[in-house]
Amino acid sequence: MKAVHFGAGNIGRGFIGKLLSDANVAVTFADVDAPLVDQLSHDQSYKVKVVGSQCQIDTVTHVTAVNSASQDVIDRIVKTDLVTTAVGPNVLDIIAKTIATGLSQRFDAGNLKPLNIIACENMVRGTTHLKNEVYKHLDETYHQRADVLVGFVDSAVDRIVPPSEAANDPLEVTVESFSEWIVDKQQFKGDIPAIEGMETTENLMAFVERKLFTLNTGHIMTAYLGALKGHETVRDAIEDQDIRKQVKAAMQESGEVLIRRYGFDRDMHNAYIEKILGRFANPHLRDDIDRVGRQPIRKLGENDRLIKPLLGTIEYGSSNSTLLKGIAAALIYTNETDPQAIELQASLTEHGVRPTLAHYTGLAQDSAEAKQIEALYLQLR
Template sequence: MKAVHFGAGNIGRGFIGKLLSDANVAVTFADVDEPLVDQLSHDQSYKVKVVGSECKIDTVTHVTAVNSASQDVIEQIIHTDMVTTAVGPNVLDIIAKTIATGLTHRFESGNNNPLNIIACENMVRGTTHLKEQVYTHLNAIYHAQADELVGFVDSAVDRIVPPSEAANDPLEVTVESFSEWIVDKQQFRGDIPAIEGMETTDNLMAFVERKLFTLNTGHIITAYLGALKGHETVRDAIEDCEIREQVKAAMQESGEVLIRRYGFDRDMHNAYIEKILGRFANPYLRDEIDRVGRQPIRKLGANDRLIKPLLGTIEYGTENGTLLKGIAAAFKYTNDIDPQAIELQTSLKENGLCETLAKYTGLDAESSEAKQIETLYQAL
């Protein structure tokens, strides 16, 4: 079995690329970073440092790479069995045209084998979004053929992959031992491939929101509260007892939405929260606050990790005081090299908190939640 994986960065190599390779899938990475592509093509292997209760080094082998802006990636799509991505939500729209071109050549070559495409991104229904973008670039004469032969499979992914510290080996990547890759089994075309570490479900949104409302919500609130207190890493912040207590409370508030919406067992979900807190405190991971906190505008979006759980608490009439504080802390986040952080702070200076809040989150500037966030913001 063969796969083309867009994105040869740390997440691509350390998470999805590794799982595919471990399952004896021949992986071709596609990326625009020419030196990275050259080295992967030359070495055809790389090391992954897996850290949990202990450290171990795994070697991923039988991989190669092509430039995602070249004709080579089109040739790969013609003959591959699977396409996966780990490029970040903003880049999906860019690679959609490449995938559409690859599908066109695949159909014109007479390849009528099923192809499954899975966007492994931190976004809700990312593959469905990718499909919409691909179809805008795919000639309408091929839409019916694509509907029949191409599965656009939504997924939920979870693994902390911080920047690697192996200065002598640019291909080495560090990952935590925990990983979760859950896919919507109803969206596949042809047989579902047996890949250890890829779980199937017919209720994907329950797992998408469990991860978004727990790992992502907790992670970002840890970062923003940690930044306010001058902590450099997520571990430093979560070991601050005051921050840990507030992060846990926020995840319990978002968790109440999940329990009511999907019927999750309360004790099991509380155990999941404790597992997440333990992951944040992993002594082998140096996860920088600024890596987690960057792109605050995206993370304040209506369907993302802060506002979506808040909207759930409003829907069910449940507690949300700590989530509101986390949102207030997001507006305090500064980063002189992050365009989104700069834009957010500029808007705050020019327009004030409530107008900025409404602009980027969609919350009503006159709502009680907006007023509470403003009060918390001024108190931070």
């Protein structure tokens, strides 16, 4: 079995690429980083340091790489069995044209085998979004054939992959031992590939929101509350007992939404929260707060990790005081190397808290929540 994977960064190599290779899938990475592509195509292997209660180093094989802006990647799509991505939500729109070109040439070449495409991104229904973008670039004469032969499979992914500290090996990547890759079994075309570590479900949104409302909400709460107190890493912040207490409270607030919406067992979900807190405290992972906290505008979006669970608490009339504090902390976050953080601070200076909230989050300026966030913002500064 062959796969084309867009994105040869740490997540691509350490998570999806590794799972595919471990399942004896021949993986071709597609990326625009020419030195990275050259080294991957030359070495055709790389090391992954897996850290949990113990550490081990695995070697990933069966891999090569091509430039994602070249004809080479089109040629691979023509013949591949699977396409996956780990490029970040903003880059999906860019690679959509390449995938559309690959599909049209695949059909022209007479390849009528089913092809499944899975976007493995931190976004809700990312593959559905990618499909819509691909179809914009795909000539309408191919749409019916694509509807029949191409499965756009939504997924939920979860693995912490911090920047690697292996200065002598640019390909080595560090990952935590925990990983979760859940896909919507109803969206596949043809046989579902047997890949250990890829789980199928008929209720994907429950798992998408469980991850978004727990791992992502907790991670960003830890980062923004940690930044307020001058911590440098997620582990430093979560070992601050005051922050840990608040992060846990925020995940319980978002968890109440999940329990009511999807019928999750309360005790099992509380155990899941404890597991997430343990992952943040992994002594072998150095996860910088600025890596987690970057792009605050995206993370304050109405479908993202702070506002979406907040909207759920409003829907169900449940408590949300800690989530509101996390949103206020997000507004305070500064990072002179992050364009979004700079833009957010400029908006706050020019327009004030509630107009900025309304613009970036969709919360009404005169809502009770916006007023509470403004009061917390002024209190925390």
